[in-house]
Amino acid sequence: MSTATPSPQTTSLPEEPQRARRKVGLKTTVVYALAALVTLLAWVLDTPADARTTFQFGTSGDLVSIPDIDVPALGFLVVLLVVMLVATGFSVWRWRDRRPMPSWAHVVVGVAFVLAFLTFVGAGRSTVIPMVSLLAGALALSVPLVFGAMSGVICERSGIINIAIEGQLLSGAFMGAVVASAAGSAYLGLVAAPLAGALVGAGLAWFSVSFRVNQIIVGVVLNTLIIGLTGFLFSTVLSDNKELWNSRMPLPRLPIPLLSDIPVVGPVLFDQTILVYLMYALIFGLQFMLFRSRWGLRTRAVGEHPKAADTVGIKVNVRRVWNTILGGAIAGLGGAFFTVGSGLAFGREMSAGQGYIALAAMILGKWNPWGAVMAALLFGFSKNLGNVLSSIGSGVPSELLLMLPYVITILAVAGFVGRVRPPAAEGVPYTKS
Amino acid sequence: MSDQTPGHTPERPDAGEEQSVAATPPGETGGPTVREQERPGVLQQILGGSALMSVLAVVLALFIGGLLIAFADEDTREAATYFFARPLDTISAGWTAMAEAYVAMFRGSVFDWQAATFAGAVKPLTESMVFAIPLILAGLGIAVGFRAGLFNIGAQGQIIVGAIVAAWLGFAFDLPPVIHLLVAILGGAIGGAVWGGIPGVLKARFGANEVIVTIMLNYIAVYLISYILKQPGFNPGRTGQRSPAVSPDATYPLLVPQWLWPDNGFRLHWGFVVAILATVFVWWLMERSTVGFQIRAVGANPAAARTAGMSVGRITVITMVVAGALAGLAATGQVLGTERSLTAGVAASFGFDAITVALLGRSRPWGTFFAGLLFGALKAGGFLMQSLTSTPIDIVLVVQSLIVLFIAAPPLVRTVFRLPDPDRRRRRKAGPGTTPQEATA
Numbered sequence: 077m078s079t080a081t082p083s084p085q086t087t088s089l090p091e092e093p094q095r096a097r098r099k100v101g102l103k104t105t106v107v108y109a110l111a112a113l114v115t116l117l118a119w120v121l122d123t124p125a126d127a128r129t130t131f132q133f134g135t136s137g138d139l140v141s142i143p144d145i146d147v148p149a150l151g152f153l154v155v156l157l158v159v160m161l162v163a164t165g166f167s168v169w170r171w172r173d174r175r176p177m178p179s180w181a182h183v184v185v186g187v188a189f190v191l192a193f194l195t196f197v198g199a200g201r202s203t204v205i206p207m208v209s210l211l212a213g214a215l216a217l218s219v220p221l222v223f224g225a226m227s228g229v230i231c232e233r234s235g236i237i238n239i240a241i242e243g244q245l246l247s248g249a250f251m252g253a254v255v256a257s258a259a260g261s262a263y264l265g266l267v268a269a270p271l272a273g274a275l276v277g278a279g280l281a282w283f284s285v286s287f288r289v290n291q292i293i294v295g296v297v298l299n300t301l302i303i304g305l306t307g308f309l310f311s312t313v314l315s316d317n318k319e320l321w322n323s324r325m326p327l328p329r330l331p332i333p334l335l336s337d338i339p340v341v342g343p344v345l346f347d348q349t350i351l352v353y354l355m356y357a358l359i360f361g362l363q364f365m366l367f368r369s370r371w372g373l374r375t376r377a378v379g380e381h382p383k384a385a386d387t388v389g390i391k392v393n394v395r396r397v398w399n400t401i402l403g404g405a406i407a408g409l410g411g412a413f414f415t416v417g418s419g420l421a422f423g424r425e426m427s428a429g430q431g432y433i434a435l436a437a438m439i440l441g442k443w444n445p446w447g448a449v450m451a452a453l454l455f456g457f458s459k460n461l462g463n464v465l466s467s468i469g470s471g472v473p474s475e476l477l478l479m480l481p482y483v484i485t486i487l488a489v490a491g492f493v494g495r496v497r498p499p500a501a502e503g504v505p506y507t508k509s
Numbered sequence: 510m511s512d513q514t515p516g517h518t519p520e521r522p523d524a525g526e527e528q529s530v531a532a533t534p535p536g537e538t539g540g541p542t543v544r545e546q547e548r549p550g551v552l553q554q555i556l557g558g559s560a561l562m563s564v565l566a567v568v569l570a571l572f573i574g575g576l577l578i579a580f581a582d583e584d585t586r587e588a589a590t591y592f593f594a595r596p597l598d599t600i601s602a603g604w605t606a607m608a609e610a611y612v613a614m615f616r617g618s619v620f621d622w623q624a625a626t627f628a629g630a631v632k633p634l635t636e637s638m639v640f641a642i643p644l645i646l647a648g649l650g651i652a653v654g655f656r657a658g659l660f661n662i663g664a665q666g667q668i669i670v671g672a673i674v675a676a677w678l679g680f681a682f683d684l685p686p687v688i689h690l691l692v693a694i695l696g697g698a699i700g701g702a703v704w705g706g707i708p709g710v711l712k713a714r715f716g717a718n719e720v721i722v723t724i725m726l727n728y729i730a731v732y733l734i735s736y737i738l739k740q741p742g743f744n745p746g747r748t749g750q751r752s753p754a755v756s757p758d759a760t761y762p763l764l765v766p767q768w769l770w771p772d773n774g775f776r777l778h779w780g781f782v783v784a785i786l787a788t789v790f791v792w793w794l795m796e797r798s799t800v801g802f803q804i805r806a807v808g809a810n811p812a813a814a815r816t817a818g819m820s821v822g823r824i825t826v827i828t829m830v831v832a833g834a835l836a837g838l839a840a841t842g843q844v845l846g847t848e849r850s851l852t853a854g855v856a857a858s859f860g861f862d863a864i865t866v867a868l869l870g871r872s873r874p875w876g877t878f879f880a881g882l883l884f885g886a887l888k889a890g891g892f893l894m895q896s897l898t899s900t901p902i903d904i905v906l907v908v909q910s911l912i913v914l915f916i917a918a919p920p921l922v923r924t925v926f927r928l929p930d931p932d933r934r935r936r937r938k939a940g941p942g943t944t945p946q947e948a949t950a
Contacts, residue, residue, distance in 0.1 A: 239720075287918035292660050292720060294917070296864055297910045304906025305577075311901040312581035432724045439721055475736035482725040489722060490715040498718075 104177045105167040111189045112160035119196035120153045127200035133207050133340050142339050149199035156192040160185055190461075203468045210464055211344045211457075215352070218456030219417065220245055220427070222355055223410020224434025225441065225448035226362055227273075227403035231280075232443060233366065234399040235379040235392075235501045239295025240280045242431025243302035244404045247272040248411025250306045253422035254314070256325035256415070265325060265416040266351065266409065273408015274401045276302060281400035285393050288505040299431070307424045314422065326419025327351060351409070351417045358406065363445040375399055379499035382506040392506045407431070436485045443498060455481045559871060565922050566915035567883070571611070574908040578610045578900050579603030610900045617893025618886035628773040633889060635765075635777040641885025642842035643668070643859040645784040648866030648877045649791045650705070650835030655872040656795060657828040658808035663708060663723025664836045665860025666730035667701040671837025673737055674700030676844040676851035679755035681742065689758040690845065694783070697841035698834040704730065705833015706826060713822030719829070727860070735853055743851065752851035761846040780842035784878070787838060792874040794831070804828050836860070862888075868913045884909060 127149040134142035163185045167177050198205045224241040231238035238244075251272035256265025279298055284291040314322040327349040335346040366372040374395060377385040382392045414426050433455055440454075441447025458481045466474035579585050585606055588598040616623065618637045624630040647664040654661035675697030684692060704726060711717035737743050743752045761778035795801040806814040807824045815821050843855050866884050870877030887909065891902040915922050923930060 283914065283918055287920055289914075289917040293868060294914070296662070296861070297868075297913045297917070300861065300865065300906055301910035301914070304903045304908075304910060307903035308577060308581065308901050308907060311903065316583065429728070433728075436721055436725060439718070473736055473739075475732040475739075479729050479732045482728045486711070486717070486722050486725045490711045490717040 102171055104182075105164055105171060108160060108164040108167055108185055111185055112157060112164055115153065115157050115160060115189065115192045119192055120150070120157055123150050123153055123196055123199050125150050129195045129198035129201075130204040131194070131198070131207050132204040144204055147195070149195050152195050153192055156188045156195070159188045160192075163188075190457075197465060197468075197472065201468070205468075206464070208340055208343055210460060211340070213460040213464065214453065214457035215344060215348075216418070216456070217459050218452045219352060219355055219413045220410045220430050221434045221437050221452035221455055222359065222449055223413070224407050224431050225438040225452050226358055226445060227277075227407035227410070228435055228438035229362065229366070229403075229441075229443060229445055229448055230375070230406065231277075231400050231403040232438070232502055233379045233499055234375045234396050235382060235499060235504065235506070236281065236284060236396050236400045236403075237291040237295065237503045238277075238280065238400065238403055238407075239292050239435065240276055240298040240302075240404070240431075241295075241407050241434050242427055242429065243295075243299040244273040244276045244407035245411035245414070245431045245434075246299075246302050246306055246425070246427040247276050248408030249414040249426055250309070250411075250422055251408070252412035252417075253325070253415035253420075254321055257321055257323045257421075260325075262325040262327045262416045263350075266327070266412055269412035269416075270405035270409040273411060274405035276408070277401045277404015278397075280404065281397040284400075284505065285397055288507075291503050303425055306422075310422060310424050318421075322421045324419055324421050325416050327416050349417055351413055354409070359445055359449050366445060376499070379501055382501050382504075386506070386508060396506075407434075410434075433481075436482075439498075440485050440488045451485075454484070562919050562922055563869065563916060565926055565928075566912050569915055569922060569925060570908045570911035573911055574904050575607035575611065576603075577907060578904060579606050581900070582606035606898075606900075610894050610898045610904070613894040613897040613900075614887070614890030616890075617897075618890030626772075628770065628775070632774060633893070635775040636889040637882065637886035638781050639776050639778075639847055639885070640888040641881045642780045642784050642846070643839040644862055644866050644884050644888075645878050645881030646787055646839035646842060647836045647859055647863035648870060648881050649787055649874060650701075650832035650839070651863050651867040652870060652872040652874070652877045653791060653795070653804070653828055653835065654832045655867060656808045657804045657824060658811065659709075659712075659825065659828055659832075660720050661705070661708070661723055661829065661832050662720055662864065663705065663726050663860070664832075664839070664863045665856050665858075666723065666727040667704045667833045667836035668840040668843075668856040668860050669727075669730040669734050670704040671697040671701035671833075671840035672844045672851055672855045673734060675837070675841045676752050676755055676855075677743075679759035679845055680753040680850070683756070684758065686758045689756065690761070693755070693759040693845055694838065694841045697844070698837040701837020701840060702830045702834040705836065706830045709826040709829025712829075713825045734851075734855070738851065738853055750853055754850045755845055759845060760849055761842070776847065778842075778846040780846040783838060783842065784881075787835060788874045788878045791835070791877075795874065800824075800827060836863075839863070862909065865909050865913045869916060871916075 129147055129149045129152065131145045131147070133145060163181055166181065170177055194205050224245055227241055227244060228238050248269035252265040252269035254265075255268035256262045259265075276298055280291070280294055283289045283294040310322075329347055329349055330353070331347040336342040338346070366375065374385065374390050377388075378390060378392050378395045378399075385395075386392050411427065414420065415422050420426075434452065437451035437455055438448045440451035441449065459478060462474040462478040465472060465477060579602075582603065585599060585602040588595075588602040592599045616633060618633050621630050621633050624632070647668060650667070651661050651664055675693045678693040678696040679689070682689070682692070707726060708717070708719045708722040711722050712719045738750065738752065745753050761780045761783075763775065764777045764779055764781060765773055765775050767773070793801075795805065803814065803819050803824050804827070806817065806819060807821050807828075811821050814824070839859060840855065843859075844851055848855060862884060863881075866880045867877055869883070870880035887905045888902075891905040894900050894904075895902045920930070922928075
């Protein structure tokens with residue numbers, strides 16, 4: 077993976093000034109200004125003065141019912157526009173001081189932009205904008221992405237490119253459904269799903285470490301293999317006896333006392349299945365382990381400079397194999413979300429390319445657990461936004477909205493969101509010489 | 510192989526892959542690969558060479574696919590319940606299931622001896638060729654990318670965009686017969702070339718990883734086609750599923766016309782000729798042209814190519830444009846030949862199948878051509894197999910991917926068939942530090 081290829085212009089420049097300039101470029105300002113411009117031209121000017129937008133924050137099960145919030149659309153849009161303009165000005169000021177923008181500013185502008193869009197969509201309509209279901213749906217769509225991206229982080233940090241996330245998700249979904257259905261317990265499905273994912277991970281490790289086959293090729297082919305295999309078994313064994321092998325086994329929701337009663341946040345984050353709680357634990361655990369533990373240090377060493385790692389006695393290939401298997405297990409667990417996690421039976425190709433999106437989320441998150449989570453949430457949110465908008469029937473074509481995360485990813489890997497640097501030894505088989 | 514040490518070149522993974530996909534051509538000044546240093550004898554070449562390996566990989570994959578078919582067969586499973594009492598029952602039931610499926614596959618893809626007429630008997634072969642057209646063309650595009658060390662997963666998106674342009678030119682305009690077809694073909698190729706050129710430019714200019722960009726562009730193309738099919742001009746039936754039919758002037762004529770062979774019922778069209786011409790063109794481009802030499806040089810070692818004065822960025826863009834154009838041609842085979850209108854599923858899974866085609870063909874033009882024919886046959890045969898024996902067509906995917914896995918890992922196949930390792934003798938001569946796997950990795 078060669079994102080580090082120097083472009084013709086930058087090669088002539090010495091390294092240090094270029095890095096400084098990259099860090100505090102005007103890109104942030106341009107993005108902020110674009111957001112403000114879109115808000116002004118597409119939404120502010122197009123909203124009637126007397127239109128109102130209603131945001132719904134409550135759910136039916138709330139202790140304290142929260143009233144819908146009704147705002148004058150144009151006024152609110154102008155406020156949001158001003159927020160974006162102030163942020164733009166702020167970024168110019170920071171740029172002159174050669175200081176980068178703090179990350180909370182990105183969040184503020186992002187939230188303002190999304191709110192502006194929602195205000196515009198809901199303006200003058202009788203339908204409310206359902207904020208809780210918007211956010212909860214976004215989280216639900218993000219769960220497999222987060223698991224997949226975590227799998228990618230573990231594998232790629234140790235130097236194995238994991239394109240097979242898709243296959244791992246799908247095999248996890250399959251085994252989760254089959255075992256849960258046959259054993260009659262959704263929790264047993266949660267045990268089986270990571271095993272299936274780990275098996276795919278082991279295949280990836282076997283071919284890429286033992287046979288030194290190009291890892292991207294193995295990944296792509298394993299994905300095809302799993303799609304074929306699960307599809308084959310689905311239409312033979314599983315459909316011969318649906319009751320036994322493929323009945324729906326939903327995981328129960330486990331609301332956390334107190335926390336789940338917090339308005340908006342509670343129902344979104346803390347009224348979930350155990351799979352989602354496992355995801356929270358995984359995110360924090362991986363973030364800690366990767367940067368604060370011996371395992372993490374060694375994993376990163378193996379991915380960045382295997383020769384040096386070998387020199388100090390780390391077994392490079394053993395570490396890579398186990399990390400790939402672990403990554404596969406995590407993605408497999410995420411795959412269980414498609415079936416037992418959402419209470420659905422297994423369906424053909426039900427992962428539908430989410431593994432590739434997870435890969436993109438990991439790259440957009442710069443190979444960091446936290447960044448990958450943020451990117452996965454972004455993908456989940458925009459996908460759900462597209463779904464919600466097409467169901468409330470806005471004039472915005474949902475396809476164009478659904479394209480957005482992919483366009484953002486392309487811009488990101490093209491270096492627009494900042495330098496994206498993969499682990500140095502990624503994809504290179506290691507042999508002791 | 511010393512260029513694979515970390516920190517040497519930013520294109521390492523691609524370059525590593527290229528060691529197998531593109532052998533160094535004779536006369537090139539760049540470092541010769543292990544393969545080049547030691548030319549093995551004829552017998553060794555046959556025994557350990559790629560041709561036999563490919564055949565064995567196919568055989569092994571079909572065998573494992575057969576085991577799966579047997580496993581999914583109800584009679585076999587029933588017999589397996591008393592396996593220890595009468596094991597032969599299980600084996601014979603499994604063998605029957607496997608044989609039935611593969612016989613049906615053969616009848617659906619090569620020759621159907623139960624057909625009433627001779628035309629009906631050879632029709633399966635022409636069906637295989639019809640399925641092979643997009644596979645060959647898109648596979649060629651991916652193969653060209655491999656030779657330059659680029660992993661182009663975006664054939665799917667390139668096919669979709671090429672199909673949109675070709676179909677639009679085909680139904681929205683009114684041109685004289687032959688010109689209309691040529692314009693539509695060219696439009697399809699340009700559409701694919703633009704979609705393929707984007708990752709090329711982004712990689713050349715910003716170093717953006719082509720794997721990710723092409724994956725993203727695939728999804729964008731999927732949403733693009735679903736958006737476009739809802740636009741008034743593309744949506745006469747108001748279903749958002751199918752565009753107006755392409756004008757007869759802009760469709761590929763049938764390869765075996767009715768006046769030559771009445772009632773033949775073949776669907777095979779001139780797209781197959783385009784596929785052959787494209788194969789010849791790619792062979793010329795890669796083996797005989799300066800650009801092709803540069804593409805191979807960049808693929809073998811970008812740092813060396815840059816040192817030799819080649820513009821790696823320019824070659825990257827050219828390669829991706831050519832790859833996209835070939836995928837666009839694959840799209841014309843569908844919209845101007847087989848389907849004759851634009852549908853949301855126009856690209857089916859051709860873009861991904863094409864990757865396996867290019868891998869099986871070892872990125873050689875004629876290798877890709879025959880790999881495309883083989884996978885086209887698997888696909889055509891799969892449909893008959895599905896309808897006759899209720900073996901789902903997914904088994905074709907399994908067999909395809911197993912073939913590629915085995916081809917990618919020759920040591921595995923050698924172990925299974927107990928073949929000698931042809932590299933062992935050479936490894937000793939090449940000195941320590943060069944393992945056979947490095948040449949085949």
